[in-house]
Amino acid sequence: MNRESVLVSGGAGYIGSHVSKALAKAGYQPVVLDDLSMGHEWAVKWGPLVKARIDDRSAVRDLIEKYQPVGVIHLAAKAYVGESVQHPDVYWNTNVRQMLDFIEALRESEVRAMVFSSSCSVYGTPKVTPVTEDLPLDPLSPYAQSKLMGEWAIRAYAEAFGFHYALLRYFNAAGADPDGEIGEDHDPETHLIPLALQAALDGTALQVFGSDYSTPDGTCIRDYVHVSDLAEAHVLALNQIRRGTNVIANLGSGVGNSVLEVARSIERISGKSVDLVYKPRRAGDAEALFASWKQAKNVLGWTPQYQDLDLIVGTAYRWTTSR
Numbered sequence: 001m002n003r004e005s006v007l008v009s010g011g012a013g014y015i016g017s018h019v020s021k022a023l024a025k026a027g028y029q030p031v032v033l034d035d036l037s038m039g040h041e042w043a044v045k046w047g048p049l050v051k052a053r054i055d056d057r058s059a060v061r062d063l064i065e066k067y068q069p070v071g072v073i074h075l076a077a078k079a080y081v082g083e084s085v086q087h088p089d090v091y092w093n094t095n096v097r098q099m100l101d102f103i104e105a106l107r108e109s110e111v112r113a114m115v116f117s118s119s120c121s122v123y124g125t126p127k128v129t130p131v132t133e134d135l136p137l138d139p140l141s142p143y144a145q146s147k148l149m150g151e152w153a154i155r156a157y158a159e160a161f162g163f164h165y166a167l168l169r170y171f172n173a174a175g176a177d178p179d180g181e182i183g184e185d186h187d188p189e190t191h192l193i194p195l196a197l198q199a200a201l202d203g204t205a206l207q208v209f210g211s212d213y214s215t216p217d218g219t220c221i222r223d224y225v226h227v228s229d230l231a232e233a234h235v236l237a238l239n240q241i242r243r244g245t246n247v248i249a250n251l252g253s254g255v256g257n258s259v260l261e262v263a264r265s266i267e268r269i270s271g272k273s274v275d276l277v278y279k280p281r282r283a284g285d286a287e288a289l290f291a292s293w294k295q296a297k298n299v300l301g302w303t304p305q306y307q308d309l310d311l312i313v314g315t316a317y318r319w320t321t322s323r
Contacts (some may be wrong), residue, residue, distance in 0.1 A: 003029040005047075006238065007069040007111070009054050009102065010076030012039025015117065015227055017182045019073055020046045023238075032065045033057055033060065034076065043182050055101035056289035057108075064109040070237050072106060074099070075282035077146075078150070080190060081121070084143035095146035102154060107161050114154060115166045115237045120223075120250065120289065122148045122169060130292035133169070133248055164246055166237035171252035171291045172224035172229055175312040176319035183319030186229075193224065193240045193313060196263050197320050200272040208259050210281035215288060219259035222253040223290035226306030226315070236300040247299050252291025253307045 010016040011032030016039065020030035024046035032044050035053045051058035054076050063069075074171050076317075077095045080085070084091040106114065123131055124138030139145040157163045174193050176183030184194050199206040211218045234253050240247055257265075263274040296302040306312050 003027060005029045005031050005067040006317070007031050007063065007067070009033045009072065009074045012036055012041060012043050012049065012115075013075060014184050015170075015187065015230060016075045017043035017045070018177060018227045018231040019075065019234045020044070021177065021182065021229070021234050025072075026235045029067075031063060031069060031246040033063060038078075040185060045181065053098065055098035056150060057101060057105040058140045058260075060105040061109055064106075064111060064240055066164050067072065068132045069111060071115070071242060073110055073115040073117075073234050073238065074282075075092070075117040079119075079143060081141045081143045084141050084146070088142035091142045091146045093225065094163040095143070096149050096153075099150055100318075103153065103157055107157065107163075112161070112163050113165075113236050113238065114163060115168065115241065116150060116154055116171045118151055118167050119147045120143060120171045120252070122151070122224060125286040126289070129288055130254060130290050131250060131252075132292045133250055140279060148256055150244050153188065156244065160309075164213070164241040166241050166247035166249070168233060168237060169248075169250045170230060171289065173227050174224040174294050175228065175306060175315040177228060177314050180318060180322055184316065192259065193316050194268070196266045196274055197270070197297065197313075197317060200266050200274045201320070203275070205275045205277040206263060207279050208276050209276045209279045210285060212281075213287045215258055215261045217258050219289065220285055221256040221258045221288040223254070223256055224230050224262070224312055225253045225291075225304060225310065226312050227308055229253070229304040233296060233300060233302045236302050240300055245299070249296040249299060250291040250293055251296060251302075252293055253304050254291055254293050254309050255309070256288055257309050258292035261309065267307045268316070269313050269317045271309060
């Protein structure tokens with residue numbers, strides 16, 4: 001059976017590999033473009049891998065000529081907030097300059113449908129929750145600024161060259177493939193759930209930044225959205241923009257959970273205790289951030305299936321302990 005191809009930049013990464021699986025399940029052939037600087041070759045299971053950087057215009061054009069993708073899901077980027085503050089030049093180069101080369105190669109090759117991996121960090125520190133798409137955009141880090149610049153570039157190309165786009169603003173991606181085929185594997189790891197799991201399994205301490213927030217337990221609250229739910233939203237977004245509709249949507253579970261609630265969930269799932277070491281607040285950390293996903297439901301027909309924290313943590317635990 002001939003399947004329509006979709007170019008997935010960064011498809012060897014955590015979210016990209018789950019997106020590739022969701023695309024394959026939906027009947028597409030994911031074609032992964034990844035230089036493997038952050039991703040893993042073992043995570044590319046559902047289609048071919050082209051090892052190249054996104055700014056290698058020749059490689060991108062050759063890929064498009066060979067596979068004739070009907071659209072692009074662009075996830076390749078650097079994504080560490082702290083690192084972006086220390087090395088903004090790296091983030092401007094990777095997330096902005098290289099992306100502009102990539103999108104220009106798409107334009108030259110007549111590819112006009114792009115789903116873009118953006119971030120809730122473009123909102124900065126919102127004054128209200130849940131966060132809706134009409135709130136002011138105030139990115140605080142070079143990482144967040146680079147994501148917003150990516151959004152601006154895509155919208156400009158849409159206006160000038162007829163692109164159709166979906167700008168998907170993720171909240172905190174979490175969990176692992178329920179089938180256990182792929183999961184989270186970062187180096188360095190900065191996400192709370194895998195760090196807390198490691199603390200439980202190794203008997204080390206989990207650092208908690210801030211215990212004096214105006215929240216029920218004093219720790220900050222975030223929205224943990226299951227990576228498989230994120231992946232499904234990308235497929236729905238691709239289908240929507242292929243019909244000629246542009247999309248801007250938050251992707252979150254709609255539920256806020258505190259750092260301590262995450263630790264307690266891991267204790268319940270693993271049967272092991274999580275030792276906590278409290279540290280001062282980090283500059284720029286918001287007290288509470290969680291999404292409204294009404295726009296994604298209305299425009300994409302998307303509803304997160306994993307809103308219960310224990311379900312999300314359970315998939316991460318099974319992936320971590322099976323390796």
